[in-house]
Amino acid sequence: MSRAHRPLLPRPSLRFIPVWRRNLRVWRKMMMPSLLGNFGEPVLYLLAFGYGFGRLVGELDGMSYMVFIASGIICSSAMFTASFEGMYSAYTRMAEQNTWLAMLGTPLTLDDIVFAEAVWAASKGLISAAAILVVASALGLVTDVRALLALPVVFLAAFTFGSLALVITAVARSYDFFLYYFTLAVTPMLLLSGVFFPLQEMPEWVQRLAFALPLAHVVEIVRPLMTGRWPTGVGLHLTVIVSYGAVALILATTLIHRRLIR
Amino acid sequence: MSPEPVTTVPAASVASRVSGTLGIEDRPALAVDIRGLRKVYDVTAAVDGIDLAIPAGEFFGLLGPNGAGKTTTLRMLLGLTPIDAGSVRVLGMSIPEQEREIRKHLGVVPQFDTLDPDFTVEENLLTYASYFGLSGPVLAQRIEDLLELANLETRRRSRINTLSGGMKRRLTLARALINQPELVILDEPTTGLDPQARHHLWRQLRRLRDRGVTLVLTTHYMEEAEELCDRIAIIDAGRIIACDSPRALIAAHVEPWVISLSARSARRFIADPSALPARMLEIADSWLIYTADPAAVRAELDAAGLPHATRAANLEDVFLRLTGHDLRE
Numbered sequence: 001m002s003r004a005h006r007p008l009l010p011r012p013s014l015r016f017i018p019v020w021r022r023n024l025r026v027w028r029k030m031m032m033p034s035l036l037g038n039f040g041e042p043v044l045y046l047l048a049f050g051y052g053f054g055r056l057v058g059e060l061d062g063m064s065y066m067v068f069i070a071s072g073i074i075c076s077s078a079m080f081t082a083s084f085e086g087m088y089s090a091y092t093r094m095a096e097q098n099t100w101l102a103m104l105g106t107p108l109t110l111d112d113i114v115f116a117e118a119v120w121a122a123s124k125g126l127i128s129a130a131a132i133l134v135v136a137s138a139l140g141l142v143t144d145v146r147a148l149l150a151l152p153v154v155f156l157a158a159f160t161f162g163s164l165a166l167v168i169t170a171v172a173r174s175y176d177f178f179l180y181y182f183t184l185a186v187t188p189m190l191l192l193s194g195v196f197f198p199l200q201e202m203p204e205w206v207q208r209l210a211f212a213l214p215l216a217h218v219v220e221i222v223r224p225l226m227t228g229r230w231p232t233g234v235g236l237h238l239t240v241i242v243s244y245g246a247v248a249l250i251l252a253t254t255l256i257h258r259r260l261i262r
Numbered sequence: 263m264s265p266e267p268v269t270t271v272p273a274a275s276v277a278s279r280v281s282g283t284l285g286i287e288d289r290p291a292l293a294v295d296i297r298g299l300r301k302v303y304d305v306t307a308a309v310d311g312i313d314l315a316i317p318a319g320e321f322f323g324l325l326g327p328n329g330a331g332k333t334t335t336l337r338m339l340l341g342l343t344p345i346d347a348g349s350v351r352v353l354g355m356s357i358p359e360q361e362r363e364i365r366k367h368l369g370v371v372p373q374f375d376t377l378d379p380d381f382t383v384e385e386n387l388l389t390y391a392s393y394f395g396l397s398g399p400v401l402a403q404r405i406e407d408l409l410e411l412a413n414l415e416t417r418r419r420s421r422i423n424t425l426s427g428g429m430k431r432r433l434t435l436a437r438a439l440i441n442q443p444e445l446v447i448l449d450e451p452t453t454g455l456d457p458q459a460r461h462h463l464w465r466q467l468r469r470l471r472d473r474g475v476t477l478v479l480t481t482h483y484m485e486e487a488e489e490l491c492d493r494i495a496i497i498d499a500g501r502i503i504a505c506d507s508p509r510a511l512i513a514a515h516v517e518p519w520v521i522s523l524s525a526r527s528a529r530r531f532i533a534d535p536s537a538l539p540a541r542m543l544e545i546a547d548s549w550l551i552y553t554a555d556p557a558a559v560r561a562e563l564d565a566a567g568l569p570h571a572t573r574a575a576n577l578e579d580v581f582l583r584l585t586g587h588d589l590r591e
Contacts, residue, residue, distance in 0.1 A: 106393035107363075107365050
């Protein structure tokens with residue numbers, strides 16, 4: 001009866017904010033190691049790939065390899081951070097700590113909770129992207145102010161990746177389950193979306209596959225913005241990103257509802 | 263997204279909110295009104311046609327063996343389990359339509375620990391309060407009061423994993439009271455606690471009586487049910503098989519006295535049980551003799567030289583009589 005009453009579209013209320021703030025409060029307790037990771041990792045990547053590899057590669061698409069890769073990993077890092085948050089951390093709150101169950105004793109609904117988790121995953125993705133932007137600017141790889149416009153795009157993308165991760169969490173029976181998603185979805189996207197090398201080098205069918213997935217579209221918008229150019233086809237790219245996010249959020253909410261309300 | 267006003271104003275009383283729909287003459291208002299409730303998993307009915315009317319201010323207990331349907335019934339009260347048939351009204355509002363509104367006035371103590379391990383005692387209360395939209399000096403004072411009630415003032419900055427089982431339960435109850443609920447729902451609140459911790463929690467719960475709070479709890483402990491509840495429903499296989507005050511249940515279902523003796527003594531004694539004005543029952547390695555005339559039975563036992571003990575019948579006797587003696591798991 002109650003399941004039949006449930007509308008397809010989630011209807012989160014502004015009560016999602018306290019849930020988001022709860023996660024922020026936990027994060028602040030572990031802020032130092034977390035930020036160290038956010039700043040440390042891109043520095044390592046930029047130095048290792050940029051110097052090590054960049055010497056061999058020289059210029060790509062009219063920019064130094066360092067700049068190329070900096071504008072790529074800002075996207076992949078947001079994807080990884082949001083995916084981790086939407087899987088390992090959200091699963092812990094759902095299945096291990098019963099945090100969501102406790103919340104369901106209050107006026108919060110699962111619509112609020114799942115939406116808050118997606119926004120939180122997006123926030124973590126944004127933090128990691130901002131850290132990379134700071135590092136890249138400090139290294140002189142980013143000079144144009146348009147780079148700041150990449151941040152809202154990254155936030156939106158991280159919301160999508162967080163929502164996708166929550167779909168996996170909804171059906172996961174243990175932490176090991178997440179390896180399937182990383183191996184079958186996240187890693188292929190990382191390698192095939194123009195993060196480390198231009199997509200144009202790949203066979204036609206690979207390119208088509210890449211653009212069927214969201215990460216390539218994120219890179220297409222973010223890379224020009226990071227390098228002082230205006231991206232093209234923004235409408236199409238954003239549509240793909242938003243569509244993935246919307247469908248994933250609906251699916252995640254429905255599946256989590258089915259899992260917990262029984 | 264529907265922006266929803268977040269309120270810090272204390273809830274209006276049940277009576278005033280309900281009287282609008284029911285009228286004054288219908289008092290006392292029902293805190294819980296369940297009719298024809300059913301829940302079927304696969305083909306088994308976990309809840310098989312339950313009717314329950316709990317007036318505001320009552321302390322009500324759901325008693326039953328494992329798997330009887332107690333927790334499922336509570337979950338349906340909270341909107342955590344979809345209702346297959348029947349209706350559930352809580353504080354005059356109906357589930358699932360007004361679920362969110364209902365939960366603003368509800369306190370929940372779940373069966374398993376759901377405290378936030380990343381937070382201290384105080385942060386747990388603060389965070390949980392934020393889900394109700396509570397903040398500011400009113401909340402700060404409320405947290406002080408609850409820390410005192412739970413006897414946790416000195417542990418306010420302790421991490422959850424440093425607390426004992428009893429402390430965690432007390433904190434969970436304090437957390438459930440943060441919104442000054444009109445109805446508190448507790449699923450096996452003292453399971454796993456030692457006797458001291460159990461008595462402490464009972465004392466906390468009794469203090470809620472003065473505030474007019476309605477209490478619905480499930481328990482395995484007959485003593486707990488007798489100690490706390492005005493009325494008890496004994497539930498088995500998804501149905502309520504008896505519902506009344508503990509005293510009335512005892513009077514209605516069992517003889518007033520119970521004499522126990524060991525199985526070895528019993529075998530010598532019951533050569534002819536029909537001769538006795540009593541009902542006999544074997545439990546594990548002892549026998550219980552239920553009787554309205556203990557003097558006569560005792561005289562027989564004394565004459566046979568068998569050691570025995572007499573006590574007044576209690577809720578456990580009722581429970582065993584009604585739900586049988588077979589192991590449930």
